[in-house]
Amino acid sequence: xxxxxxxxxxxxxxxxxxxxxxxxxxxxxxxxxxxxxxxxxxxxxxxxxxxxxxxxxxxxxxxxxxxxxxxxxxxxxxxxxxxxxxxxxxxxxxxxxxxxxxxxxxxxxxxxxxxxxxxxxxxxxxxxxxxxxxxxxxxxxxxxxxxxxxxxxxxxxxxxxxxxxxxxxxxxxxxxxxxxxxxxxxxxxxxxxxxxxxxxxxxxxxxxxxxxxxxxxxxxxxxxxxxxxxxxxxxxxxxxxxxxxxxxxxxxxxxxxxxxxxxxxxxxxxxxxxxxxxxxxxxxxxxxxxxxxxxxxxxxxxxxxxxxxxxxxxxxxxxxxxxxxxxxxxxxxxxxxxxxxxxxxxxxxxxxxxxxxxxxxxxxxxxxxxxxxxxxxxxxxxxxxxxxxxxxxxxxxxxxxxxxxxxxxxxxxxxxxxxxxxxxxxxxxxxxxxxxxxxxxxxxxxxxxxxxxxxxxxxx
Amino acid sequence: xxxxxxxxxxxxxxxxxxxxxxxxxxxxxxxxxxxxxxxxxxxxxxxxxxxxxxxxxxxxxxxxxxxxxxxxxxxxxxxxxxxxxxxxxxxxxxxxxxxxxxxxxxxxxxxxxxxxxxxxxxxxxxxxxxxxxxxxxxxxxxxxxxxxxxxxxxxxxxxxxxxxxxxxxxxxxxxxxxxxxxxxxxxxxxxxxxxxxxxxxxxxxxxxxxxxxxxxxxxxxxxxxxxxxxxxxxxxxxxxxxxxxxxxxxxxxxxxxxxxxxxxxxxxxxxxxxxxxxxxxxxxxxxxxxxxxxxxxxxxxxxxxxxxxxxxxxxxxxxxxxxxxxxxxxxxxxxxxxxxxxxxxxxxxxxxxxxxxxxxxxxxxxxxxxxxxxxxxxxxxxxxxxxxxxxxxxxxxxxxxxxxxxxxxxxxxxxxxxxxxxxxxxxxxxxxxxxxxxxxxxxxxxxxxxxxxxxxxxxx
Numbered sequence: 079x080x081x082x083x084x085x086x087x088x089x090x091x092x093x094x095x096x097x098x099x100x101x102x103x104x105x106x107x108x109x110x111x112x113x114x115x116x117x118x119x120x121x122x123x124x125x126x127x128x129x130x131x132x133x134x135x136x137x138x139x140x141x142x143x144x145x146x147x148x149x150x151x152x153x154x155x156x157x158x159x160x161x162x163x164x165x166x167x168x169x170x171x172x173x174x175x176x177x178x179x180x181x182x183x184x185x186x187x188x189x190x191x192x193x194x195x196x197x198x199x200x201x202x203x204x205x206x207x208x209x210x211x212x213x214x215x216x217x218x219x220x221x222x223x224x225x226x227x228x229x230x231x232x233x234x235x236x237x238x239x240x241x242x243x244x245x246x247x248x249x250x251x252x253x254x255x256x257x258x259x260x261x262x263x264x265x266x267x268x269x270x271x272x273x274x275x276x277x278x279x280x281x282x283x284x285x286x287x288x289x290x291x292x293x294x295x296x297x298x299x300x301x302x303x304x305x306x307x308x309x310x311x312x313x314x315x316x317x318x319x320x321x322x323x324x325x326x327x328x329x330x331x332x333x334x335x336x337x338x339x340x341x342x343x344x345x346x347x348x349x350x351x352x353x354x355x356x357x358x359x360x361x362x363x364x365x366x367x368x369x370x371x372x373x374x375x376x377x378x379x380x381x382x383x384x385x386x387x388x389x390x391x392x393x394x395x396x397x398x399x400x401x402x403x404x405x406x407x408x409x410x411x412x413x414x415x416x417x418x419x420x421x422x423x424x425x426x427x428x429x430x431x432x433x434x435x436x437x438x439x440x441x442x443x444x445x446x447x448x449x450x451x452x453x454x455x456x457x458x459x460x461x462x463x464x465x466x467x468x469x470x471x472x473x474x475x476x477x478x479x480x481x482x483x484x485x486x487x488x489x490x491x492x493x494x495x496x497x498x499x500x501x502x503x504x505x506x507x508x509x510x511x512x513x514x515x516x517x518x519x520x521x522x523x524x525x526x527x528x529x530x531x532x533x534x535x536x537x538x
Numbered sequence: 539x540x541x542x543x544x545x546x547x548x549x550x551x552x553x554x555x556x557x558x559x560x561x562x563x564x565x566x567x568x569x570x571x572x573x574x575x576x577x578x579x580x581x582x583x584x585x586x587x588x589x590x591x592x593x594x595x596x597x598x599x600x601x602x603x604x605x606x607x608x609x610x611x612x613x614x615x616x617x618x619x620x621x622x623x624x625x626x627x628x629x630x631x632x633x634x635x636x637x638x639x640x641x642x643x644x645x646x647x648x649x650x651x652x653x654x655x656x657x658x659x660x661x662x663x664x665x666x667x668x669x670x671x672x673x674x675x676x677x678x679x680x681x682x683x684x685x686x687x688x689x690x691x692x693x694x695x696x697x698x699x700x701x702x703x704x705x706x707x708x709x710x711x712x713x714x715x716x717x718x719x720x721x722x723x724x725x726x727x728x729x730x731x732x733x734x735x736x737x738x739x740x741x742x743x744x745x746x747x748x749x750x751x752x753x754x755x756x757x758x759x760x761x762x763x764x765x766x767x768x769x770x771x772x773x774x775x776x777x778x779x780x781x782x783x784x785x786x787x788x789x790x791x792x793x794x795x796x797x798x799x800x801x802x803x804x805x806x807x808x809x810x811x812x813x814x815x816x817x818x819x820x821x822x823x824x825x826x827x828x829x830x831x832x833x834x835x836x837x838x839x840x841x842x843x844x845x846x847x848x849x850x851x852x853x854x855x856x857x858x859x860x861x862x863x864x865x866x867x868x869x870x871x872x873x874x875x876x877x878x879x880x881x882x883x884x885x886x887x888x889x890x891x892x893x894x895x896x897x898x899x900x901x902x903x904x905x906x907x908x909x910x911x912x913x914x915x916x917x918x919x920x921x922x923x924x925x926x927x928x929x930x931x932x933x934x935x936x937x938x939x940x941x942x943x944x945x946x947x948x949x950x951x952x953x954x955x956x957x958x959x960x961x962x963x964x965x966x967x968x969x970x971x972x973x974x975x976x977x978x979x980x981x982x983x984x985x986x987x988x989x990x991x992x993x994x995x996x997x998x
Binding site for chain 2: 108234296312313350361380392478501504509
């Protein structure tokens, strides 16, 4: 193992160059114009897995973008880990707010800027570089590995559950280690032990059959933008609490111990506002910022548009308005139930003079948690403590990784999130970046984690 | 005069060909990329005025787009009419909703489709064709004429008041006849005797310094789209009435006679809904549709946008949201006062966690009315009665023509709106069209109106 870690150090420049090449491919799964780039990224990754010395490397087709698979099964009797990551990235828009071109990864000091470098190409690639080094340096691995990298995480992993079910035999394993996830802070190690679920919904409000002159018709017909705004406003009460009937049914309140634990974490609203640039914190009354981020459900509007947004004025009463929204879910909430309650609420709140059109979104995932005392949680914690010299803080995650539910529900496997991205790296936003030091730390950590899991060293 | 009307009939095809050429120039005043097209349209119009036999034809520069001026002053002792129109047009977006290219005017049956054909290039051009025919056929005119065609009507005529003030001597006249306006229905003649005023305002809601991941940060920071929606929703109460404190101060209620007159007009909500394709009428409770369109003030959102509007999902908590809105005003309301009350309301309603940025809009105009018994109202009514065989219905106008206030306030002149556009011609919207028969009816009507005004035949 130490020979592999030494080899990784000699390969540091090559590792970075590889990430720059990989992140230069605009593999945007949401935009059909980028389908050729998706294919190119999948093929790049397939070739890289082969070069690492993995076997049965192949593209696994789906009705959408393919997954990339590779394995090494030369450790009979040792456990088998399924490694997960995704090679697709978020759309880069708004382009004008990037300081460097999103698909020309650019190193500025210790940070590599580019779309997808943090979510998830850097954290994914370092696992391949780690297995390559282990096989090059030692000719063997301490455990069996199966790599599954999907191309639809950023559009909700719609085809992954079906793929995993169809390939359940080939994917048989003892547990899952995910390269997707992310640490909470750049200042100390953390381990994510819970994540919120997700359900998405879109709606449109239709008024007149075409855009009308707002002078001639204003006041006589309902303006779809007014109706859409009223619908969005109806989702929350004046104290930041979701106002959809039944939304909080089944949600557990945090215990006094849990609240005290969260209050003791190194977090301050002032530092958070400094980091995000927001004028103030805001949310459900009666909860702290971390409680709201990790353990309270939300409804968020991700997009709202209608009418004229160009230069100058256009006195138009628009024919329609559009809204995209997502709910974050916590234990006790099911995506289907919440989607149904949200839809019913919107229907009940739609005013006269307009027509509501609801469309299911393309995202859904249940909430997740890795129980205290779980062997994966202990092993990962031990590796991080040795690497950073301090035990990791155990944190929740506001975001959702739908695969946690897939691997749990379809394969019956627990997943540990072992990503070396950090939560401040502007993922899903302009100027996404990845700390290059984390590329090397991640390579070493994954090598040590495999070693620990392969040798049964899972006591913390 | 009859010789001129005969000549116009022989020139019918040429008149239409000219309009197709003129409307083919994308003179979009709101979009700076179209500045060369604005210059081309102004020059086209200048050349057309010269060919009509007018004198002192010239472009009058402004800090924005130039006005086009021409005159004929060979009737000493006769009154002088100032003819107004505008050669700029609205932006054509959304382009995908046009059935024919907006700047390739296309004749389908009796309708010419294209941006600006109804507002205002057709109604403007026919006045030039009429004076051309009068001068060609008779060598003289029954009154003195000054033509002033501006290029900024669709962006609020910001430089017109200054231009009119600076050129007040050259523009001295007895009254104004506007080619901009529009008839109420294609089925019978109408004369517009009042119009609502206008004031515009834009605002942005700022949250975090950059777009954030809505899973990671949702619930902890205010979402600018939620705040913008709540601000828009706060503009009206649940019964369609504007909820801005002081908004209705000074507004006169309609008299029982006025309400009875409006109720007697040939108008039905059912036909109106058929025409507009809206699911229902909606607006301030306690008023009929025509009362709300013509005589009640409004606040309308013309554009609202923020976050992701592309294909698929993007789980973003956006950094900002944007709103464009306009108020329509009635007698008793002043644009500056209403803008101030609107701004104060928005400031008071802005929730914590976001920052409000207000920007004055580029439109403002007071409300207008032409008094009963006014000689212009009588003369125009008589011409329409003779042309169509039925007296015109006197109607209000929901829209605003800022020049009415300019000519009244700066030059002290009354204006009669004498446009041959019709209110259902999709102005400011996709598939704008102009009824070609109205081109010829308008040429004849303007010829007869000038004759009547020049010969003092203003009794109805």
